[in-house]
Amino acid sequence: MNEAAEDQRRHRDYAARIDGKAFAEALRAEVAQGAARFQTQAGRQPGLAVVLVGDDPASQVYVKTKMRQAAEAGIASFPHLLPDSTSQAELLQLISTLNSDDQVDGILVQLPLPAQIEETAVIEAIDPAKDVDGFHPINVGRLSTGQPALVPCTPLGCLLLLQDRLGDLSGKKAVVVGRSNIVGKPMGQLLLNAHCTVTTVHSRSQNLAAECRSADILVVAVGRPEMVDASYIKPGAIVLDVGINRIEMAEGKSRLTGDVDFVAASSVAGAVTPVPGGIGPMTVACLLRNTLSAAQARTAQ
Numbered sequence: 001m002n003e004a005a006e007d008q009r010r011h012r013d014y015a016a017r018i019d020g021k022a023f024a025e026a027l028r029a030e031v032a033q034g035a036a037r038f039q040t041q042a043g044r045q046p047g048l049a050v051v052l053v054g055d056d057p058a059s060q061v062y063v064k065t066k067m068r069q070a071a072e073a074g075i076a077s078f079p080h081l082l083p084d085s086t087s088q089a090e091l092l093q094l095i096s097t098l099n100s101d102d103q104v105d106g107i108l109v110q111l112p113l114p115a116q117i118e119e120t121a122v123i124e125a126i127d128p129a130k131d132v133d134g135f136h137p138i139n140v141g142r143l144s145t146g147q148p149a150l151v152p153c154t155p156l157g158c159l160l161l162l163q164d165r166l167g168d169l170s171g172k173k174a175v176v177v178g179r180s181n182i183v184g185k186p187m188g189q190l191l192l193n194a195h196c197t198v199t200t201v202h203s204r205s206q207n208l209a210a211e212c213r214s215a216d217i218l219v220v221a222v223g224r225p226e227m228v229d230a231s232y233i234k235p236g237a238i239v240l241d242v243g244i245n246r247i248e249m250a251e252g253k254s255r256l257t258g259d260v261d262f263v264a265a266s267s268v269a270g271a272v273t274p275v276p277g278g279i280g281p282m283t284v285a286c287l288l289r290n291t292l293s294a295a296q297a298r299t300a301q
Contacts, residue, residue, distance in 0.1 A: 016271040018161055018240075024281035027160070028073050031288045035074035038295055045076040046295035048106045048132065048288075049098045053091060053117065054084040059110050066108070066284055073288050078104060088117045092125050099127040105295035106132035108287065129298055132290040134186065143189050150290050155187040157282025158219055158240050159194065165238060165271060166217075170195040175215035177201050177208075177228070177259070183221040183242055191217070208232075218269075226261040236270040242279050 039045050048070050052063050067077040080094060091109075098104050107130045113119055123131075128138040134152040142149035162169060174196040178184035184200060191198045201211050203222075212218055212232040220228050221242035233239060243259030258275030265272045273279055 017266075018165065018238075018271050018273045018278060020157070020161060020273055020278040021281045023161060023164060024157075024285035027282070027285040028069060028288060031075075031285070031292050032073040034292050034296075038292065038299075039074065042295070042299050044103065045074055046106075046292050047076045047078060047101075047104045048108065048291045049078040049080060049101075049104045051080045051082065051091070051094065051098075051107070051109045053082045053086050053110070054114055056112075063110055066287060069284055070288060070291070075288060075291055076103070084114050086114070086117070088121065091117055091122060095122065095125045099125075099130065104130065105298055106130050106287075106291035108132055130294055132287055132294055134290070135181070140181075140186070143186060143193075146193055150294060151190065152182060152186045153283045153286035153290060154183050154221075154242060154279060155190050156286045156290075157279055158187060158242065159190045160286070161240065161273070161279075161282065162217060162238065163194075169217070172196045172216040173199075173214055174217040174219070175199045175201060175212050176219045176221070177212065178221035178223075178242075180221065187219050187221070191219075220259040222259050224259055225257050226259070228260040228265065230261070230264040230268045233265055233268045235268050237268075239265050239269045239272045240279060241265075241273050241275055244275060244280060 035046050050063055050066055052059055067079060070077045095107065098107050107126050109122055111119060113122065123135045124137065126136055128136045131139055131150050134150045139149045143151055174191045176184050176188045176198065179200055179202045188198050188200045196217065199211060201208055205211060209232045212228065213234050215234055215237055217238050218233060219240045219242065223243055223245065225245040225247055239260055241258035241260040245257050246254050247257055248254050256276050260272065262272060262274055
């Protein structure tokens, strides 16, 4: 076996699979302990209102998962399942009611919304103190200036996995692939606040693979199946794959894959998140964490 082949084999043998499912389970257990303490002190459970407009099957499954895991963690769920015909005014009125409800600590409006409803108007209507998605401009601004804020759940989950794997992130070179408001931008800010040197690359970036190869930490969130292969990855880098893509296969079957070619990445990286079982479970766990944090902050006022 030549030297290059031996080096590739060594990486394949030792690249670690980052188990987001196990980490999320432990995080939910921590939230459950905190929720029990909160209930003893406040005389009630932390409360999460989940609003779903329409009957999209994937959204319905996701909402059911959130409510089930909330109940298991000792968080009260208040589901609001609205028809697809709901107007923007009706939804904004519901949000106003939830903003005033002392039993509700977190408000989550499941996206996407029907065409007749402007997402920005809905996000901005949520009380920033109850914005457990972390999308309100006030929370975005607080994050960007290093103030305490409710942080978007998926980037927060990524950060927790990185800190668990690496400890102190100071001085690490991080590259974020993607610049969405939901993942890419807040991910970059979280890494910057953790004292990383951060580069954000996107569809207009030049020398994309070379930029990615410079990273100690590579976070990929672009929605392109297996776009990132071994040529994008610095040997020993930590790779977090945020993408979830469904690929149609023969005989009507399909499979889930990420934005990273997991097998190819495993031959080079120090550690990689799989899809499924990587970042996905962390998103719901961090939603529950944010709900508990919101409840504790509201009662401390």
